[in-house]
Amino acid sequence: MGGTAAAMVIIGGIIGIFLGWTFRTARGAHADLKVYKARIPNFRRIRNRNGLRSLVAVVIALLVLSALIRG
Numbered sequence: 001m002g003g004t005a006a007a008m009v010i011i012g013g014i015i016g017i018f019l020g021w022t023f024r025t026a027r028g029a030h031a032d033l034k035v036y037k038a039r040i041p042n043f044r045r046i047r048n049r050n051g052l053r054s055l056v057a058v059v060i061a062l063l064v065l066s067a068l069i070r071g
Contacts, residue, residue, distance in 0.1 A: 004068050011068075015061040022050040022057075 025046060 006067055011064055015057055018057050019054055022054050043049050
């Protein structure tokens with residue numbers, strides 16, 4: 001049981017770091033839009049890509065954690 005708990009903590013920490021980084025990047029894409037009007041399409045792509053990465057990371061984390069709990 002101790003090994004499974006440690007694996008869950010490590011996986012949770014990795015996913016937390018990744019999600020924090022993607023949210024910070026997406027938040028930066030929202031900042032100072034008046035200054036960066038020419039870059040708005042690029043910011044939109046960054047927001048969409050980071051949102052998709054976050055969703056995929058959450059789904060993978062849930063699948064791995066459910067597998068660890070069952071196994």
